[in-house]
Amino acid sequence: MSAREKLAALARERGSSLAALSRMLGRNSSYLQQYITKGSPRKLEEEDRRHLARFFGVAESELGGSEEMSYAETGEWVEVPRLPLDASAGPGALGAEEIPFDAFRFSRRWLREQGLDPAMLSSIRVMGDSMDPLLRDGDEILVDRTPRPFREGVHVLRMGEVLHVKRVQSGAPGTLRLISANEAYDPIEVGLDEVDLVGRVVWKSGRL
Known part of the structure; x- marks a missing residue:
């Protein structure tokens, strides 16, 4: 090639x-x-x-x-792009143009051990407190966009032009339940045609 x-x-x-x-x-x-x-x-x-x-x-x-x-x-390290995007619950975060401004470097071996394809990974920032304490405001999350059959977990999703990060479960037929880690936010149920699952959150980093 x-x-x-x-x-x-x-x-x-x-x-x-x-x-x-x-x-x-x-x-x-x-x-x-x-x-x-x-x-x-x-x-x-x-x-x-x-x-x-x-x-x-x-x-x-x-x-x-x-x-x-x-x-x-030589392939020992992989630089995963950081995108100028914030993912939130609450009011949500408008998606900017997905052009990287920086990168995180990961061990290729570690990614392979986790079953992650470097080409399908990107990093974005969490905004707001809806997923606190699991994900805090300012945390960076690694999003795996590999197409897979749906399973419950923490996902970045898009509704309209707005990005959210939520725990996603199957709801009533044709719907998904979006659940916040912060109990101050009630779960919501949305139709499958209302949401685009961008990718699964597989790693996080943040300040102590």
Whole structure:
């Protein structure tokens, strides 16, 4: 698989548009589309390639870089993108454009042991107290967007343009129950057509 084909495949797997990825690099929105379909530029600039490799959690060599890579780039570590999004219950948080502004570095071996695919992970911030004490205001959560059959757990979900983080259970036929850890918030029941389950929360970090 060529570097162009690999980049196109990674973008499809992540659900990232080439235009958004181009803007992430500070380029014209058609930059990566032209690179993949027209071969212009012939090769990615080194900084662009490095940024994309970190975003997708792959070695630079898979995107056309040299085999002489640092330890972090040989696959021992994966950089999971931090997205400028907040997930809340209560009033919710409006979703911003999902362009990473930073990254957390995880051991590839640890992710493999947890059964997590680096390409399907991203980190966002918790806002508000609805999931306190399980998740506190300002905690960072790791969201696994891998498509799987539904099972109860803590999920990030979208209703309209608003993001929430809730414990999700099956409700009456055709519905889901959204439950807060904070007992001050009552459970709510929503129709399946009202909610989009973005991903399951699989890890958290936060200050003591």
